[in-house]
Amino acid sequence: MDYLIKNYIEACKPEVLPFGFKRRKNAFVRVTNDVMQNFAIEKISSGWAGRVEFAVLPLCLRIEKRDILGGAYYLKEFEPISGTPSDSWEYDRHSEASMDACLREIVRYLTSYLLPYFEHATSCKTALPELIKLEKTLHDNLVADRKSSGIEYHADHDAVLNLSDDTKYFLALKNGDYDLALRSRQALLQQNIDSYNSMSERGYLTEEDRLRREKGLAELRSEIDRLEARDTGYFQRLLEENEAYSRENLRTVLR
Numbered sequence: 001m002d003y004l005i006k007n008y009i010e011a012c013k014p015e016v017l018p019f020g021f022k023r024r025k026n027a028f029v030r031v032t033n034d035v036m037q038n039f040a041i042e043k044i045s046s047g048w049a050g051r052v053e054f055a056v057l058p059l060c061l062r063i064e065k066r067d068i069l070g071g072a073y074y075l076k077e078f079e080p081i082s083g084t085p086s087d088s089w090e091y092d093r094h095s096e097a098s099m100d101a102c103l104r105e106i107v108r109y110l111t112s113y114l115l116p117y118f119e120h121a122t123s124c125k126t127a128l129p130e131l132i133k134l135e136k137t138l139h140d141n142l143v144a145d146r147k148s149s150g151i152e153y154h155a156d157h158d159a160v161l162n163l164s165d166d167t168k169y170f171l172a173l174k175n176g177d178y179d180l181a182l183r184s185r186q187a188l189l190q191q192n193i194d195s196y197n198s199m200s201e202r203g204y205l206t207e208e209d210r211l212r213r214e215k216g217l218a219e220l221r222s223e224i225d226r227l228e229a230r231d232t233g234y235f236q237r238l239l240e241e242n243e244a245y246s247r248e249n250l251r252t253v254l255r
Contacts, residue, residue, distance in 0.1 A: 003096060003099055004043065004050060004091070004093070004099045004102070004103070005026060005041065005043070007099070007100070007103055008026075008041050008050075008103055008106065009023060009026075011103050011106070011107050012028060012107070012110065015107060015110060015111055015115070016028050016110075016115070019115070019118075019119075020032070021037075022254055024068055024069070024253060024254075025040075025069060026040050026041050026042070026069070027039065027040035027041075027068050027069050028040070029068045029250075029253075029254065031059070031247075031250055031254065032122045032123070033122055033123040033124075034058060034059050034060065034123055034124050034174065034243065035056050035057060035058055035059060035121065035122065035123060035124060035127050036055075036056070036057045036059060036063055036067075036068075036246070036250060037054075037055070037056050037057075037118045037121070038054065038055055038057075038067075038068050038069075038071060039052055039053065039054035039055075039071065039075065039110075039114060040052065040053050040054075040068070040069050040070060040071065041106075042070075044088055045088070045090075047093050048090060048091065048092075048093055049088040049089060049090045049091065050088060050089055050091065050102060050106075051074050051075070051076065051087050051088035051089070052074065052075035052076070052106060052109075052110075053070050053071035053072075053073065053074055053075075054071040054073055054074075054075060054114055055067070055070070055071035055072050055073065055167070056117075056118065056121045056127045056130070056131065056167075057167060058124045058127065058167065058170045058171050058174055059242070059243040059246040059247060059250075060124070060170050060173065060174050060238075060239040060240075060242045060243045060246070061166055061167060061170045061242060061246065062242040062245050062246060063245075063246040063249060063250065064249060065249050065250075065252075065253055068250075068253060072165065072167065073134070073138065074087035074088070075106065075109045075110065075113070075114055076088060076089060076109065077138050077141060078109055078112075078113040078114070078137070078138075078141075079109075079113075079141065080140075080141040080142075080144035080145050081141075081145055089102045089105055089106065090102075117130065117134065124171050124174040124175060125174075125175060127171055128168070128171040128172065128175055128177070131167065131168065131171065132161060132168075135160065135161050135162060136160060136161070139160045163183055163184045163187035163188075164184065164187040164188040164191050165184075168180070168184055169181055169184040169185060169188075170239070170242070172184060173235055173238075173239060174239060178227055178230055181227055182224065182227040182228065185220060185223055185224050185227060186224060188220060189217065189220045189221065189224065192213070192216060192217055192220065193217065195213075196213050196214075196217065199213075
């Protein structure tokens with residue numbers, strides 16, 4: 001294990017182990033109520049930079065073991081960055097002092113931002129509003145970054161909030177917010193339709209790809225029909241099955 005990763009793990013342990021996190025490879029993870037929280041370090045740019053990914057995932061999302069080792073958001077994005085936006089910390093891999101400085105910044109972000117975020121998002125009920133708030137913060141930071149570079153940037157609400165991701169969809173379902181769940185699946189359907197049309201127009205789809213994509217579109221339309229009909233029995237069974245699957249996966253990983 002190299003210097004950066006070894007010392008990253010040792011620096012994070014006293015900060016997060018008291019809160020019930022467990023280390024798995026380069027990640028720390030815990031399950032609280034009906035969500036999984038995790039964060040993991042990744043070395044990029046051939047070892048000259050490092051970034052920390054994190055996530056809060058509802059167990060009803062059907063979590064795989066590999067999900068522990070990554071996330072949809074980056075720790076450094078909690079603060080706006082003057083100049084070119086970046087999700088990682090650069091360091092000199094030949095200098096322990098440089099790597100130590102990088103680790104101090106990571107721990108500062110961890111204790112100042114990520115742990116408080118995790119403490120406010122300890123269930124599907126609290127994670128949904130916290131996630132929406134997080135995406136607004138990250139968007140505001142992006143706007144500040146671009147403004148500092150002299151770039152004007154405006155976005156509508158749906159651009160600020162990524163509606164098409166599964167995390168918000170399943171959080172909405174678990175909270176009984178069928179309106180948000182419907183908007184989420186409609187956004188995903190439109191995204192997939194646009195992708196299908198673009199690939200088809202360029203002649204990039206094989207017959208196998210075409211059939212697979214059309215099947216996926218049909219399944220999304222069927223799910224949207226169930227949402228519009230408020231088929232609560234179907235979605236309750238789906239959530240229960242997914243949560244049982246996630247708990248079993250995470251039980252074997254975290255024991």
